[in-house]
Amino acid sequence: MNRTDVIALIAEEESMTKKKAEEIVRLIIDTMKVALIDGEKVQITGFGTFEVKDRAPRIGRNPKTNEEVKIDAFRKPVFRPSQTLKERINK
Incomplete structure (x- = not known):
């Protein structure tokens, strides 16, 4: 399963557009990256x-x-x- 698959699954499960699901996935990943870079x-x-x-x-x-x-x-x-x-x- 890759990022595109996750986005499609979230969009389908939550009845939202793929664009909105992609924004959510991107936000989660970016937040995790920043936390790890900061040593958290x-x-x-x-x-x-x-x-x-x-x-x-x-x-x-x-x-x-x-x-x-x-x-x-x-x-x-x-x-x-x-x-x-x-x-x-x-x-």
Whole structure:
């Protein structure tokens, strides 16, 4: 399922235009992006938590040459599913 599918499903379920559903989806995603960029967690009960984790700098290896490569520190978005979602997926 992609963004277009979500928009179409919301429009159908809520009897609204696809344009209005697209605005709602865009607003939700943009709000979540801003929160994550600001370092906030986004928790959706029954679904899961989105957050940003800091990764420390480290030394990696180029698998072709076996040469050491410096990997800079970076921030990584992560998702942790809720227990409810895990249970429903594994039924």
